[in-house]
Amino acid sequence: MARPRVRLRTRIVVWFAGLVLLQGIALATVITRLVDMELRASARRSGTNMAQRLLLQSTDSVLTGNPVALYKILRRAQAGTPEMRYAFILDRSGEVIAHTFARGIPQALLSLHPFDRPDPPRLITYAGEPAYDFSATSDWGGVRVGISLAGVEETLARVKIYAAAATGAAVIATVVLALLVSRPVERLTRFVATATAAGRRDLDPEVLGTLETSELCAAFEKVAAELREKVEELTRSENTVRGQKEYIENLHDNLGLAICVVSSSGNLEFANERARSRFAIHDPRSWIDRFTPLDEEQSSLARAVDAGQPFQGLWRAADGTVYDIKGVPIRSVEGAPSMLLRFLDVSEEIALREQLERSEKMVYVGSLAASIAHGVNNPLGAAIMKAEMLENDARRAGLPQQFLEDIEKIRALAARAGQLTQRLLLFSRHSADDFPLHKRRTDIVAIARHAATQLEDKAKARGAVLRSDHADALPELDLDPEGILHVLVNVIDNAIDAVGPGGSVHVESSRESRDDGDYIAIRVRDDGPGMSEDVMAKMFTPFFTTKDLTGGTGLGLAIADRIVRQHGGRIAVRSHPGRGTMVTILLPLDRKSEAT
Known part of the structure; x- marks a missing residue:
């Protein structure tokens, strides 16, 4: 045509x-x-x-x-x-x-x-x-x-x-x-x-x-x-x-903010440079599933996006960063429903808030410790004096040695209770850098055995087996004996609570050489249920406890960690759910100890 x-x-x-x-x-x-x-x-x-x-x-x-x-x-x-x-x-x-x-x-x-x-x-x-x-x-x-x-x-x-x-x-x-x-x-x-x-x-x-x-x-x-x-x-x-x-x-x-636009099905439509660098977005959909809500009652980020309604909350990314995420429904260029997401890094704010909460608790503990120290030390002092008088009377009366040993245990436990009260007061008033210690040359094996002896009765009452195995001729250390005793008693006591009836707790000590020097290592192993990574990350945090039903305060291990760190040592923990826990207390050898 x-x-x-x-x-x-x-x-x-x-x-x-x-x-x-x-x-x-x-x-x-x-x-x-x-x-x-x-x-x-x-x-x-x-x-x-x-x-x-x-x-x-x-x-x-x-x-x-x-x-x-x-x-x-x-x-x-x-x-x-x-x-x-x-x-x-x-x-x-x-x-x-x-x-x-x-x-x-x-x-x-x-x-x-x-x-x-x-x-x-x-x-x-x-x-x-x-x-x-x-x-x-x-x-x-x-x-x-x-x-x-x-x-x-x-x-x-x-x-x-x-x-x-x-x-x-x-x-x-x-x-x-x-x-x-x-x-x-x-x-x-x-x-x-x-x-x-x-x-x-x-x-x-x-x-x-x-x-x-x-x-x-x-x-x-x-x-x-x-x-x-x-x-x-x-x-x-x-x-x-x-x-x-x-x-x-x-x-x-x-802007300093990570900004993304996702479709109603969760597919990524836009991401600014900060979002691409922060979240390493490769899969358009799966990256959004890596955010977990801080509030257990809050839904996942993917479900919040799928709902298509405005929302705002705190989610934790895979690298541990906490984001305040706000979602606003918008329309794409083609008119399809989408969601604009704003990510604000609030990790420092969360950490500061937690630090503030701990500080407020420490203020409360300080006032509580002062009251305890005032109200408990006087009766404890009287109990110690009475125990000493009773011991003198028993010696003059020629009573059996077992009776004298029981009186000595009563006096020692009362004295330790007074020392713990003072340490609680000091813990609330001092940082880890100026916590007062009273060091002297001390046999660490003797302290470990003494700690185990104090907890033998508790282990028997719970149906658990407490065993000790210590290396021979370990050198003496320049340390605070009462402080290290407090550390060992807390760690062993936690192990006994963990194993329950039929379980076993093994305390051993040895000398070890590591990349950063020589140490005396005291290990406390148990065959209990073990701990998750989340619990291990918080176990030395003040006031964190898993013993809500048995009266735990969450201060024992926090004080123990301070004491060990001020001795120049550290506490290492290895645990897996269902496979027990091993706590290793490492105390560095000084020059006098290395010479022996």
């Missing part, structure tokens, strides 16, 4: 008009977008300045408790700013002090911004029109301001109308110009066709001159120049858009 033939003049008109129309539409779109961005940026700057100004103006009135002055400030600001729709002031607890609402503050506005840190403006719909909600915070509270974007929308609508009118005028002008430019060409074509039909082979130059071919060439040159200008303008616009895109991407990468 033959293609329909179209006159050259028609093609010129259609081509020029279509080209100008497309260029006009593209240019109008770019201009509208740039104007929209500039107007919104101007609105954000104005709203931020207004919020900061109200924050400064309200400071004195808030601090002096003058709500009347606050309302006057808000009313005056609203009267002087037509685009301001509302404003309200909150104290540090989040309670509203003053506002401009006639019927109370909508609850949705109160939870729009976090109150403990600066937050960028939020785009909302208020009273049926778009608006920006700005927040400014201070030590005493904060200010919230709503700035309407109705004026921006009206200006943008006028810009669109002007752009459309300019494009239409350009198209009309182009059509007229094309008709004028193509008229000489059409005349020339008809003249050539007529002359050829008449058999004329020579064309009169004068006739050709009347066709204004030179003007036709000039007109085409003019159109080409205009086209080049349009292309250059579009190129500049494209470079501007590309630069803005790069700016936004750089902004995402330098």
Whole structure:
């Protein structure tokens, strides 16, 4: 089928008009977008300045408790700013002090911004029109301001109308110009066709001159120049858009936050540079399953994303980092539902919070220890004195040696109870660097045997077997005997509690050479249920205990760890669930000990 033939003049008109129309539409779109961005940026700057100004103006009135002055400030600001729709002031607890609402503050506005840190403006719909909600915070509270974007929308609508009118005028002008430019060409074509039909082979130059071919060439040159200008303008616009895109991407990468966008099925759609480097995202789906919630009642991150509802919570990554993750439902470019995820590293805040909790507990322990030391030491002192008097009377009466040994045990246990009370008081008042020790040359094997002897009765009562195996001729160490005795008693006591009836606890000591020097190693092994890695990581933390039902305080091993570390040693733990536990206490040999 033959293609329909179209006159050259028609093609010129259609081509020029279509080209100008497309260029006009593209240019109008770019201009509208740039104007929209500039107007919104101007609105954000104005709203931020207004919020900061109200924050400064309200400071004195808030601090002096003058709500009347606050309302006057808000009313005056609203009267002087037509685009301001509302404003309200909150104290540090989040309670509203003053506002401009006639019927109370909508609850949705109160939870729009976090109150403990600066937050960028939020785009909302208020009273049926778009608006920006700005927040400014201070030590005493904060200010919230709503700035309407109705004026921006009206200006943008006028810009669109002007752009459309300019494009239409350009198209009309182009059509007229094309008709004028193509008229000489059409005349020339008809003249050539007529002359050829008449058999004329020579064309009169004068006739050709009347066709204004030179003007036709000039007109085409003019159109080409205009086209080049349009292309250059579009190129500049494209470079501007590309630069803005790069700016936004750089902004995402330098925010200090990891940002991701995932689809409703959990597939990754976007991740900024920090997210890619932090999470080593390879599999678009499985990486999100590596986050575990800190709150046991909280669902997994994957389920929170699948729910498609806004959420916020604390999750721990595979490397142990804790993130405050906030999810906000959005729409992708294609209109499909997606989820914007913001990852904020709060590991230091969590650690500081835990440290604060421990410090508060230590303050409580200090006051408790002081009370115990005052209320218990006097009765213990009397018990020790009575035990000594009873021992002297028993010796004069010639009672059996076993009776004298039992009295000595009573005196020794009472003395140790007093020493433990003093150590608890010292633990609450001193750090690991200045914990007071009373060192002297001591036989470590004798201390280990003494610790085992004190716990023999408990092991028998629980149906457990307590065995000791110590190397011969171990050198004496310069240490605090009461402190090391406390360490061994705590470790052995925990082992006995772990094994239960029918279990066994083995205490042994030996001399060992390691990469960092020579040590006396005291090992306490049991065949109990063992410990998980999570329990082992916390076992030396003050107030951590697994004996909630048996009266554990969580301080025994914490004190033991301090004592051993101040002796220059360390405690190593090896345990597996179902395979028992081995605790190794390493005490370094000093020069005198190495010489022996």
